[in-house]
Amino acid sequence: MTGISKALTAFGSLLLAHACYSAHEHSALQTLKAATLSLTSTASQTTATTLPADIAIETVIATLVVLLGLVLSTQPLRPIQWRVWAGKIERQGEEGFVDNNGEVIKEYIGNPFQIFENRPGFVDIRKQRMEFAEWVKSSAGAEQ
Amino acid sequence: MPTERDFQLSPIVQESVIHNTRTLNNLQSLTSSLFGVAAGILGLESYNGFLFYLVCSILTTVLFYVVRIAPTGIPAAAAAAASQKSAAGGVGGSGAFDTSRYYRSPYEFWTGGLLNGLAGFILTWTLFFGLVRA
Numbered sequence: 001m002t003g004i005s006k007a008l009t010a011f012g013s014l015l016l017a018h019a020c021y022s023a024h025e026h027s028a029l030q031t032l033k034a035a036t037l038s039l040t041s042t043a044s045q046t047t048a049t050t051l052p053a054d055i056a057i058e059t060v061i062a063t064l065v066v067l068l069g070l071v072l073s074t075q076p077l078r079p080i081q082w083r084v085w086a087g088k089i090e091r092q093g094e095e096g097f098v099d100n101n102g103e104v105i106k107e108y109i110g111n112p113f114q115i116f117e118n119r120p121g122f123v124d125i126r127k128q129r130m131e132f133a134e135w136v137k138s139s140a141g142a143e144q
Numbered sequence: 145m146p147t148e149r150d151f152q153l154s155p156i157v158q159e160s161v162i163h164n165t166r167t168l169n170n171l172q173s174l175t176s177s178l179f180g181v182a183a184g185i186l187g188l189e190s191y192n193g194f195l196f197y198l199v200c201s202i203l204t205t206v207l208f209y210v211v212r213i214a215p216t217g218i219p220a221a222a223a224a225a226a227s228q229k230s231a232a233g234g235v236g237g238s239g240a241f242d243t244s245r246y247y248r249s250p251y252e253f254w255t256g257g258l259l260n261g262l263a264g265f266i267l268t269w270t271l272f273f274g275l276v277r278a
Contacts, residue, residue: 016178016181016182016185019185020181020185020272020275020276023185023187023276024275024276027276027277051185051186051187055185056186059182059185059186060182060186062182063178063179063181063182063200066178067175067178067200067203067204067207068207070171070174070175070178071171071204071207071208071211071212072211074167074170074171074208074211074212075163075167076212077160077163077164077167077212077213077216077246078157078159078160078163078164078246079157079160079245079246080156080157080160080161080164080245080246080247080248081154081155081156081157081245082154082155082156082157083154084245085157085160107159107163
C-alpha cells in the first residue's frame, strides 16, 4: 500500500509541476505576443489568457492523482469506543495495530485488562506455617 | 449530546480520538495546499476558487471515508439487522456514511477540515496565481 501511494504521489507531483511550468510558459508567451502586437498596432491590451484545455486537464488529473496518493498514505484509524477497541485487541492482537510500514505502533499497550489477569493468587498461610514448623523442628533436631 | 453518564457506560479511548483527528487534520492541511496549487495554475478567481476548494475538500473527505472507514464497516445486511436490534434497545450497527466508530460526531468528520485548511489553500492559491501570471 505504501509503495503504491508513494508512487502515485510522486507521479502526480511530476504532472503538477509540468502543468505549472506549461501554464507559466503559456502566460509568458501571451504577454510577449501582446507586447509585439502593441508595438506594431494599437491593439487592446486585454489578453484573453484562458488556459489551454490540455493544461487544465493535466492539472486536474495531477491533483486527483496526488490526492489519491495522499489519502492512501494516511495511517489506519483506531476505534474510539473502549469496547470496540478492546475487542479488536483481543481478537487481532498486534496485527490489528500496525502502521503503513507493517510495524506495530508505539502506543500499543496490549491487553488493557492485563493487570487483572496477572494478579497473584491467595497465599496459603496454613501451608506456609506448616512448612515453617517442619523447618524449625528439623533444625532443632539437627542441633541436638 | 452525550452526558457524563454515557461516557461512564461506554468509555472513549482518548488516544484513538487524538490519533484519528490528527490523521484527518494532516491529510486536510496537505491536500488544501495541493488544491491551492491547482487553483493557482488554473487561474481561478474569486468565488470560483472557493467553490473549487469546497468541492475538492468534500471529495477528499469522501475519498478518505471510502479508503479508511468503509472497508472496516459492517456489511449492509448485518447493519440492517443491527439497526433493527438497536431500535429494540440493542447495540447499533453502522449504516452508510456512519463515522461513529472513529469520530465523535459526524460534523467533526465531514465539515471539520473546511476551515482548517482554508488558510493554507489561500496561501498557495495566491502564490501560484502570482507565479504563473508573472
